[in-house]
Each structure stands twice: as C-alpha cells, then as structure tokens.
Amino acid sequence: MTPAIAVELTGITKRFPGVIANDDVHIRVAEGEIHAVVGENGAGKSTLMKILYGMLVPDEGQMTVAGDEVSFSSPGEAIDRGIGMVHQHFMLADNLTVLENVILGAEPKRRGAIDVAAARSSLEELGASYGLDIHPDDMVETLEVGERQRVEIIKVLYRGAKILILDEPTAVLVPQEVEELFRNLRELKAQGHTIIFIDHKLTEVLEIADTITVLRAGRTVTTVDAGDVTAQELAELMIGGDLPSPSTATHQIDDHVTLALAGVSVIGEDEREALSEVDLAIHRGEILGVAGVEGNGQGELIEAILGLRPLAGGSLIFNGEDIGQWAVRRRRESGIGYVPEDRHRRGLLLDAPLWENAMLGHQTVEPFAKGSLIDRSGARNATESIVDRFDVRTPGIDITARALSGGNQQKLVIGREIAADPLLLIAAHPTRGIDVGAQAAVWEELRRVRAEGLSVLLVSADLHELIGLADRLVVMLGGRIVAELNPADTTPRLLGSHMTGADVDDGGSPA
Amino acid sequence: MTARRVVMALAAPVSAFAFSVLISSAVLVAVGTNPIDAWAEMLSFGMRLETLVETSNRATPLYLAGIAVAIGFRMNLFNIGVEGQYTIAALLAASAGAAMTLPAPLHILVIIIVAMLVGSLFSGVAGYLKVTRGVHEVISTIMLNAIAWAMVGYLMRTWLADPNDTTLNLKTREIAESGRFPNLNGLLQTFTRDIKGGRELGGFIIVAAVVGIVFHLYLTRTRSGYDLRITGLNPFAAEASGVDPKATVIRAMLLSGAVAGLIGLPEILGDDFKYDLSFTKGLGFAGIAVALIGRNHPAGIAVGALLFGWLDSAAPILDVRGDAPREIVSILQGVVVLSAVVAYEVVSRVRQAQEARDTAIATAVPQPAGDDRADAGVDQ
Numbered sequence: 001m002t003p004a005i006a007v008e009l010t011g012i013t014k015r016f017p018g019v020i021a022n023d024d025v026h027i028r029v030a031e032g033e034i035h036a037v038v039g040e041n042g043a044g045k046s047t048l049m050k051i052l053y054g055m056l057v058p059d060e061g062q063m064t065v066a067g068d069e070v071s072f073s074s075p076g077e078a079i080d081r082g083i084g085m086v087h088q089h090f091m092l093a094d095n096l097t098v099l100e101n102v103i104l105g106a107e108p109k110r111r112g113a114i115d116v117a118a119a120r121s122s123l124e125e126l127g128a129s130y131g132l133d134i135h136p137d138d139m140v141e142t143l144e145v146g147e148r149q150r151v152e153i154i155k156v157l158y159r160g161a162k163i164l165i166l167d168e169p170t171a172v173l174v175p176q177e178v179e180e181l182f183r184n185l186r187e188l189k190a191q192g193h194t195i196i197f198i199d200h201k202l203t204e205v206l207e208i209a210d211t212i213t214v215l216r217a218g219r220t221v222t223t224v225d226a227g228d229v230t231a232q233e234l235a236e237l238m239i240g241g242d243l244p245s246p247s248t249a250t251h252q253i254d255d256h257v258t259l260a261l262a263g264v265s266v267i268g269e270d271e272r273e274a275l276s277e278v279d280l281a282i283h284r285g286e287i288l289g290v291a292g293v294e295g296n297g298q299g300e301l302i303e304a305i306l307g308l309r310p311l312a313g314g315s316l317i318f319n320g321e322d323i324g325q326w327a328v329r330r331r332r333e334s335g336i337g338y339v340p341e342d343r344h345r346r347g348l349l350l351d352a353p354l355w356e357n358a359m360l361g362h363q364t365v366e367p368f369a370k371g372s373l374i375d376r377s378g379a380r381n382a383t384e385s386i387v388d389r390f391d392v393r394t395p396g397i398d399i400t401a402r403a404l405s406g407g408n409q410q411k412l413v414i415g416r417e418i419a420a421d422p423l424l425l426i427a428a429h430p431t432r433g434i435d436v437g438a439q440a441a442v443w444e445e446l447r448r449v450r451a452e453g454l455s456v457l458l459v460s461a462d463l464h465e466l467i468g469l470a471d472r473l474v475v476m477l478g479g480r481i482v483a484e485l486n487p488a489d490t491t492p493r494l495l496g497s498h499m500t501g502a503d504v505d506d507g508g509s510p511a
Numbered sequence: 512m513t514a515r516r517v518v519m520a521l522a523a524p525v526s527a528f529a530f531s532v533l534i535s536s537a538v539l540v541a542v543g544t545n546p547i548d549a550w551a552e553m554l555s556f557g558m559r560l561e562t563l564v565e566t567s568n569r570a571t572p573l574y575l576a577g578i579a580v581a582i583g584f585r586m587n588l589f590n591i592g593v594e595g596q597y598t599i600a601a602l603l604a605a606s607a608g609a610a611m612t613l614p615a616p617l618h619i620l621v622i623i624i625v626a627m628l629v630g631s632l633f634s635g636v637a638g639y640l641k642v643t644r645g646v647h648e649v650i651s652t653i654m655l656n657a658i659a660w661a662m663v664g665y666l667m668r669t670w671l672a673d674p675n676d677t678t679l680n681l682k683t684r685e686i687a688e689s690g691r692f693p694n695l696n697g698l699l700q701t702f703t704r705d706i707k708g709g710r711e712l713g714g715f716i717i718v719a720a721v722v723g724i725v726f727h728l729y730l731t732r733t734r735s736g737y738d739l740r741i742t743g744l745n746p747f748a749a750e751a752s753g754v755d756p757k758a759t760v761i762r763a764m765l766l767s768g769a770v771a772g773l774i775g776l777p778e779i780l781g782d783d784f785k786y787d788l789s790f791t792k793g794l795g796f797a798g799i800a801v802a803l804i805g806r807n808h809p810a811g812i813a814v815g816a817l818l819f820g821w822l823d824s825a826a827p828i829l830d831v832r833g834d835a836p837r838e839i840v841s842i843l844q845g846v847v848v849l850s851a852v853v854a855y856e857v858v859s860r861v862r863q864a865q866e867a868r869d870t871a872i873a874t875a876v877p878q879p880a881g882d883d884r885a886d887a888g889v890d891q
Binding site (some may be wrong): 328329330332333338348350352361364369372373374376394395402404405 | 753
C-alpha cells in the first residue's frame with residue numbers, strides 16, 4: 001500500500017541576485033515518514049524549507065499539502081495547514097518560562113485573560129504523549145541546548161503541526177542529546193507525524209531517515225530509500241563530480257613547524273573551559289584538518305590562535321616566537337591569515353566598498369598603508385588584482401560588499417588573505433554557503449598555496465572537504481583533541497564516530 | 512553613475528526638508544495663519560546680509576557640536592555628554608585665558624588647547640568607564656553632564672568668578688585683547704556692503720572649517736581613522752582584523768571631547784570674552800540633531816548646521832511681524848531631524864537593492880559592459 005502524500009513540491013525555483021538557490025526542485029514526502037533532505041552547505045536545503053514554511057515565496061513551481069495545492073505568503077498560513085518549523089537558531093524568549101514560550105502568540109483565552117490552567121494541561125498532555133520531557137515552569141535561560149530544542153518542538157506541536165520541518169537540528173547538540181532527539185522523532189513518527197529533516201551529517205541521516213532526497217547546487221539529484229544507500233554513495237551523490245580527491249601532486253611538508261600549541265587551555269563564553277590542554281603542530285606546506293561537531297572548541301581554538309581570546313594556560317609558538325601574549329594586530333602582521341566561519345560577522349564590512357574590504361586585516365601593511373596613512377591608490381590596485389586573480393565577479397571595486405553574491409564575497413575574503421602572503425592561514429568553513437563552482441575554486445586555491453609552502457588550519461563541518469584536502473586530521477570533542485587520523489585511510493563514517501565520541505569514551509557506547 | 516550617486520545623495524535631505532516644510536505649513540494652517548506669507552517673510556528677512564552673518568555665527572558652534580557627536584557616532588558610540596564637555600571646557604578656557612597675557616596668536620592657541628584638553632579629559636572619563644567597567648557611554652555621559660553643570664556652579668561661586676564684579680550675573684574676568692579672536696568683517700565687506708547693527712562675522716568659522724576638513728581626512732586617509740570607521744561598521748570584523756576595541760573607544764571619546772571643547776569658544780573668544788551665567792546652553796544636544804541630519808559626514812553636518820543656524824536667525828521676524836509664532840521653527844527643526852533619519856534609511860535601502868541588481872546583471876552576462884577584464888565570467 002502506498003501511503004498518502006503529505007507534501008509535494010514540484011518544479012520549485014527561487015532566484016536571489018546573482019544566485020539560483022533552487023532550480024526546478026522536486027520533492028515528495030509521504031505521510032508518516034522521516035524524510036531527510038541532504039546536501040552540502042549552499043545546496044539550497046534551507047531555501048527550500050523556507051519556501052515550504054512560507055518564509056520565502058518561490059519564483060516558480062507548485063506546492064501541495066495533503067493533496068491540495070497551496071501557496072503560502074507567510075509562516076502563519078503554513079501553520080494553518082499543519083506545517084511547523086524548528087529553526088536551527090532557536091527563537092525563544094530567555095526570560096520567560098517554558099509554558100509562556102510555548103503559548104506565546106497562540107495563547108488560550110478565557111474571558112479575555114490567558115487561560116494558564118488550560119495551557120498547562122495541554123502542554124503536559126503533549127509532553128506525556130510524545131515522551132518529551134519538559135517542565136513548564138522552568139525559565140528558558142536555565143535550559144540546556146537539547147531542552148530548548150524540545151521546547152521548540154513542543155511549540156510547533158502545540159500549534160497543531162502534523163508536518164515538522166527541522167533545520168539542521170543536530171548541529172548544536174552533543175551526542176547524548178542527539179540520541180534523545182532521535183528517540184523523540186521516532187515517537188512522533190509512530191503517532192503519525194511527518195518529519196522533514198535537514199542535515200548534512202550522513203551517518204545521522206542514515207540512522208534516522210526513511211527516505212532521503214539529495215540536493216546539489218540547488219537541484220534535486222535523486223530520492224532514495226535510506227536502506228538502499230551507504231554513506232559513501234550518499235556523499236558522492238551530494239558532491240557529484242566535484243568530489244575532492246586526496247591530492248596526488250607532490251608537495252613539501254617539511255619538518256619546519258609553523259605553529260605549535262602546547263597545553264593550550266581557554267575559557268569560553270560561558271565561563272567554562274572551552275579548550276583543555278590542546279597540543280597541536282602545523283608544519284610548513286601542510287593542511288591540518290580539524291573535524292568535530294560544531295561547538296566542541298573549534299571556534300575557541302581559532303580565537304586563541306588569533307588572539308581574540310586570552311590563553312588560560314599553555315603556549316603558542318608561531319614561527320619560532322612565543323606569540324601567546326601578542327595583540328591580534330601583531331599576530332596578523334607577523335603572517336597569520338584568517339578566513340572566518342561567518343564572513344558577514346567577522347570577515348566583511350557589508351556597507352563599505354570592496355577596496356576597503358580588501359584591506360581589512362591588512363590595513364597596517366603595504367600596499368594598503370603607507371606609514372600611518374591609508375594608501376588609497378595602492379589599496380585600489382591591490383583590490384583590482386585580487387578581484388582579477390581570484391575571479392571575484394563584480395562590476396567594480398567601488399560597490400559595497402553587500403551587493404556581491406555569497407560565493408563572490410567568499411572569494412574576496414579568501415583572495416585577500418592569500419594575496420597577503422601569510423605563513424599560516426586559518427580557514428574556518430571556507431566553502432560554507434557558497435555554490436559548487438566557487439567551492440571548487442576555493443579548494444583549488446588551498447591546494448595551490450599549500451604547494452607553495454603555506455600552512456593551513458582547516459576547520460570544517462564538511463567531512464569530504466576535510467578528507468579530500470587535509471594532509472592530517474585531528475578530531476575535537478569537548479574542547480580536547482580526541483583523535484589524530486590519516487585522511488588517506490579515513491571514511492566519513494569513521495570520522496563521524498570519532499566526532500561523536502563513539503569509540504573514545506572509555507567503554508561506554510552512546511549509540 | 513556619478514550623476515545618479517549625486518541625485519541619490521541629495522534625495523534624502525531635500526525630500527526631508529520639503530516634508531518638514533509641508534508639516535509645519537499644515538500646523539500654521541491649523542492655527543489660522545497663511546503659511547505662504549510666513550515663509551515669504553522669513554525668506555526675505557533671511558536673505559539680508561545681517562541675517563546671513565548671524566546664520567554663520569550660529570552655525571559655527573553647531574557645526575563643531577555636530578562633528579563632536581559624529582566622531583562618536585561613526586563608531587557607534589553615543590557621546591551624549593558633548594553638552595557638559597563644552598560647558599566645563601568653556602569655563603576653564605575662559606578662566607585660563609583671563610589669567611594670562613601672551614602674544615596674540617599664542618594666547619589664542621593656549622586657550623584653544625586648554626578647551627580641547629578639558630573636553631577630552633571629561634569625555635575620557637566616560638571612555639575609561641566603558642572599557643574598564645563596561646559602563647555604557649550613554650549612561651555615563653548623561654551623568655557626567657549633571658556633574659559638569661554642578662562643577663561649573665561650584666567653581667564659579669568659589670574660585671573663578673570675578674571678585675570685583677558687583678552684579679548678580681556671576682562672570683569670569685575678561686580675556687585680554689591678545690586672546691580675542693579677530694572677526695572677518697573686513698574680509699566680508701570687501702565683497703559686500705557694510706554690515707549694519709554692530710554685527711560681526713565671527714572668525715572662528717575658519718577653525719570650524721579646518722576641524723571639518725581634518726575630521727574628513729582623518730576618517731578617510733589615516734589608518735587610525737579607518738580603524739575607527741570599521742569598528743562602527745562591524746565591530747567583530749574590526750576586532751578580527753587587529754583593531755584593539757578598547758583603545759579605539761578611548762581614542763574616539765578623547766577626540767570627540769576635544770572637538771566638544773571648541774564649541775563654546777566662538778562665544779568666549781569672539782563675542783563675550785568671558786564665561787557668565789548667560790553662556791549659551793543646549794548646543795551639545797543640538798549637535799546630535801545636526802549630526803543626524805548630516806549623516807555624520809562633515810559636508811552633511813555643515814548643511815545641517817547652516818540650516819539650523821539660518822532658521823534660528825530668520826525666525827525672530829515672525830514674532831516682529833506677527834505672521835506666525837517663531838516656535839514654528841522649532842517644529843520645523845524637529846520634523847527635519849525625524850524625516851531626515853527616515854529618508855536616509857529609505858534611500859539607503861533603495862541604493863542597496865539597486866546595487867545588488869546592477870551587480871547581478873553585470874556578473875551574469877559573459878562580457879560585462881565597460882569591464883575590460885577579458886576573463887570575467889567567460890565560463891558562465
């Protein structure tokens with residue numbers, strides 16, 4: 001018996017200036033299944049889900065929900081049709097209780113006042129029937145990440161959603177929380193809910209999903225049953241012909257250590273130790289890949305090397321000098337390049353012209369500065385050559401960075417860091433959110449500069465990128481380095497199990 | 512492209528001003544006055560040479576106040592304390608100037624330096640509190656305003672007031688001739704007729720213009736100015752690029768206070784030669800409005816300061832002729848500020864959308880027009 005179709009999207013196309021995010025996408029989700037949508041960063045998954053949830057209006061294509069053709073112009077309309085979305089970044093008010101957060105905007109009323117008793121009982125009922133463990137009177141600010149996510153899920157269920165969209169729900173969770181989430185999802189499925197699950201972690205997808213739709217560069221590649229594919233096949237579907245293969249070109253990794261960390265500890269934003277006694281060495285001409293579930297200390301590692309976060313212990317030796325107490329500027333001037341994970345937050349001045357963006361991080365050195373003055377013509381010439389050399393598609397260097405597409409912004413950021421001729425390049429998620437063409441260009445560039453003797457610290461969530469590019473891999477978990485691997489004999493699955501701590505916890509198996 | 516940019520740059524202030532005139536006209540109609548008569552009266556009075564001289568004299572301190580506020584605004588620091596900084600700086604500079612006799616240019620220079628130092632020190636307190644204790648500068652500068660006023664009252668009563676003065680209007684001793692800033696009447700009158708009514712064109716406008724030019728060059732041509740500007744645009748990116756956020760806060764506050772210290776000097780050096788109880792108040796707050804109108808750009812601030820100065824100078828005729836209450840000008844000024852802020856936002860969004868569209872078009876075609884890079888986009 002074929003189950004009824006819960007949601008069907010046909011020929012969905014969505015264009016943004018300079019980018020086609022979705023290009024004739026087809027997806028069909030059966031009622032009561034867990035349907036994963038996978039693809040690399042920038043493949044168009046989030047755009048597609050925002051369209052389904054009414055946050056974006058598609059340029060072309062049809063949507064049907066339970067057989068009826070629909071078009072949503074706001075999330076409110078999607079909610080009315082029983083579609084709910086749990087966002088990657090939670091949308092909760094910290095200083096309200098769980099109960100208040102859940103009913104916010106959908107308060108049950110009795111004679112003009114909020115019917116707290118009714119709200120409480122329906123909340124408890126929801127929690128009990130789906131096995132979602134929550135306490136209605138807890139303040140949200142006191143909750144752990146996994147608990148907050150449960151509140152988000154209950155919020156959606158409370159509004160009567162039968163179809164739940166979860167946008168990369170595991171990105172923020174620790175392994176135990178992932179298990180708990182999967183248990184909740186299976187319970188929801190057992191009770192007849194349909195779940196659309198966006199992810200790019202293949203082991204997780206294979207574990208939880210019934211059906212998997214693969215997107216690549218804004219297009220549907222295929223839809224497969226989870227039982228019929230392996231992680232490797234899925235990876236090839238996601239990456240297509242552009243699967244980066246371990247470089248066979250000869251390159252020099254010599255004994256010279258560019259950067260050495262010894263026993264580095266760092267206190268994180270939450271006052272707890274975010275890095276614990278990390279030892280690390282990067283050699284000249286080496287790409288060192290750092291794998292790990294997001295939030296396991298990779299960000300703090302980068303901040304410690306750059307000087308954005310003070311060391312709580314240990315030492316940093318860069319090119320033979322102890323830079324542990326140096327200011328950020330001195331470190332950057334001495335040859336540390338930085339491609340930030342979030343280019344809008346740390347890498348660009350969106351409202352400034354390209355040439356002022358090209359000097360960001362290099363504003364104290366030639367060709368951008370002359371003494372204590374800005375060298376405008378030098379800066380402009382240097383920008384022109386970055387734009388040329390790294391194929392940044394732009395009508396000129398006086399337009400603002402905001403006007404460029406994501407891929408071109410990223411090429412500008414990477415271009416300016418490489419053009420500055422650093423000794424060490426810190427590249428955090430260098431291909432996140434950019435299209436496949438730009439991605440290949442970035443990979444090519446990283447390989448090229450490695451051949452010239454540059455050391456690269458590559459932090460990425462894209463396991464294929466790590467395996468394909470890195471000369472050596474380390475895995476971070478809970479602020480520690482828990483494994484060191486040779487990419488030549490590593491699979492995404494093996495890497496994934498290290499990342500979740502499956503075989504490093506003493507004896508205990510979380511799965 | 513450049514023509515369009517000029518149009519875009521002018522669109523916001525012009526439409527904001529037109530809108531404000533419209534609103535104030537509606538108010539005039541509502542109170543039973545013919546707005547056209549009132550505006551015509553103001554316009555003809557406002558074009559007299561004496562009114563224009565007055566406009567320049569009023570615009571000079573407003574311009575300095577606008578620049579002082581803008582230095583903070585450019586890096587998202589809200590120096591609300593310009594008011595207190597210029598008041599205390601004016602008192603101490605006037606007292607210092609009266610206490611010494613030096614050759615003419617040197618005497619003026621010392622008074623200017625004292626004023627800038629006092630302004631800096633006072634705003635520096637707010638900067639220090641922000642970087643060491645995390646006190647928000649809005650809170651600390653507002654409180655420092657109150658402290659400044661209290662200090663002025665205390666210092667006047669105890670030490671600085673002229674002991675030989677018998678009037679109730681407490682004042683400091685007068686600055687000697689060598690410390691007075693020359694007026695520009697001679698220069699102006701070679702081009703125009705004689706200025707009547709004993710009015711003088713204050714020479715301090717030259718200092719104000721120099722400050723504006725230096726401010727512009729500092730922001731656009733120096734590394735330090737670039738650091739300050741990018742901290743305002745994106746503090747996280749600035750920090751990652753090597754800008755020390757604490758040092759930049761301190762530097763911006765000190766610079767803002769130094770310029771704030773100059774605000775009272777046109778009056779002290781060019782008009783009164785002393786600080787007394789009738790010393791002009793409110794210029795620091797007016798500076799916030801002027802900076803908003805001018806979008807924190809030295810040229811825009813000049814337009815804002817001249818507009819406010821002209822409205823203030825031309826408004827009294829309304830009372831004299833009885834066409835309309837002069838307070839209508841305050842309404843006009845308020846509406847200008849509000850609508851300028853709105854208009855700038857609208858224009859900036861239009862420009863962003865247009866730029867994104869232009870870029871998409873220019874990069875989508877294989878050979879962008881007017882682009883001589885042969886390899887651009889050929890593989891599309």
